[in-house]
Amino acid sequence: MRPRKIIIDTDPGQDDAVAILLALASPELEVMGITAVAGNVPLPLTAKNARIVCELAGRPDIKVFAGCDAPLARKLVTAEHVHGKTGLDGPILPDPRMPLQGAHAVDFLIETLRAEAPGCVTLCPIGPLTNIATAFRRAPDIAQRVQEIVLMGGAYFEVGNITPAAEFNIYVDPEAAEIVFASGAPITVMPLDVTHKALTTRARIDAFRALGTEPGRMVAEWTDFFERFDIAKYGSEGAPLHDSCVIAWLLQPDLFSGRRINVEIETTGTYSTGMTVADWWGVSGRPANALFIGDIDADGFYRLLTERIARL
Ligand code: BDR
Numbered sequence: 001m002r003p004r005k006i007i008i009d010t011d012p013g014q015d016d017a018v019a020i021l022l023a024l025a026s027p028e029l030e031v032m033g034i035t036a037v038a039g040n041v042p043l044p045l046t047a048k049n050a051r052i053v054c055e056l057a058g059r060p061d062i063k064v065f066a067g068c069d070a071p072l073a074r075k076l077v078t079a080e081h082v083h084g085k086t087g088l089d090g091p092i093l094p095d096p097r098m099p100l101q102g103a104h105a106v107d108f109l110i111e112t113l114r115a116e117a118p119g120c121v122t123l124c125p126i127g128p129l130t131n132i133a134t135a136f137r138r139a140p141d142i143a144q145r146v147q148e149i150v151l152m153g154g155a156y157f158e159v160g161n162i163t164p165a166a167e168f169n170i171y172v173d174p175e176a177a178e179i180v181f182a183s184g185a186p187i188t189v190m191p192l193d194v195t196h197k198a199l200t201t202r203a204r205i206d207a208f209r210a211l212g213t214e215p216g217r218m219v220a221e222w223t224d225f226f227e228r229f230d231i232a233k234y235g236s237e238g239a240p241l242h243d244s245c246v247i248a249w250l251l252q253p254d255l256f257s258g259r260r261i262n263v264e265i266e267t268t269g270t271y272s273t274g275m276t277v278a279d280w281w282g283v284s285g286r287p288a289n290a291l292f293i294g295d296i297d298a299d300g301f302y303r304l305l306t307e308r309i310a311r312l
């Protein structure tokens with residue numbers, strides 16, 4: 001079978017970094033490009049971090065593009081309190097040598113979706129949706145050409161992680177999320193409801209370290225850093241590797257289950273801006289616009305992740 005063509009839109013972030021490694025380690029996927037967006041840290045750092053991760057995977061040939069440096073209509077909110085000053089705090093990593101592409105990420109998204117046959121490119125946004133929404137706004141024809149959008153964002157039963165109501169990626173740019181959820185493109189959502197079931201444990205982190213490779217060691221050290229925040233906040237045993245759920249879905253969808261439902265984005269709430277209003281019980285009468293994932297086989301997910309990182 002031909003590999004599935006994907007574009008990863010990202011704001012690395014340690015869990016973004018693991019997701020990128022998982023994709024680059026998987027022959028079922030062809031990473032056409034990586035588009036960086038402002039989110040966990042400002043754009044210059046996310047564009048740099050994406051290249052650090054490609055080099056760590058031994059893939060300096062991957063095209064990395066810088067995209068939007070601020071949300072559509074708001075001031076950027078970042079998450080250094082979770083990811084550290086660099087976004088990839090934990091291990092010391094060398095500056096990347098591979099170049100950043102000259103084109104803007106939004107132009108790359110538009111040109112690629114127009115150049116490929118309809119239904120052949122899957123978008124994997126794992127940060128705020130600013131790049132994707134800007135591309136859809138500038139080139140409304142491309143939404144129908146997307147095979148699928150598989151995104152990490154939102155929450156329903158688990159509610160918020162950055163405010164009581166909102167998950168970080170959607171909260172940072174709710175206007176962008178609104179455009180994407182109204183685009184008509186097929187959408188699969190990995191909300192906190194599922195990512196909070198994909199927690200690291202000591203044994204799972206040790207398994208990465210025991211691979212004895214540089215990528216294995218980096219994944220262990222990133223998660224060591226990243227989990228201190230979640231352990232303190234939630235009292236959980238470890239941290240969720242949120243963004244890897246997006247890539248794992250493409251590789252092994254039978255690890256997940258969810259419902260096709262209507263999801264709307266709150267953009268004007270007093271306390272609830274950035275909330276994904278997910279009609280899990282089908283009470284609104286509004287048409288379904290997304291597959292909202294609710295459950296994961298966490299052991300299977302970590303088995304897949306460890307087996308793939310071992311290949312790098
Ligand atoms: C999301 O926000 C970021 O901090 C993570 O990388 C993930 O994409 C989780 O809310």
Ligand code: CA
Nearest residue numbers: 013016126127
């Ligand atoms: Ca992210």
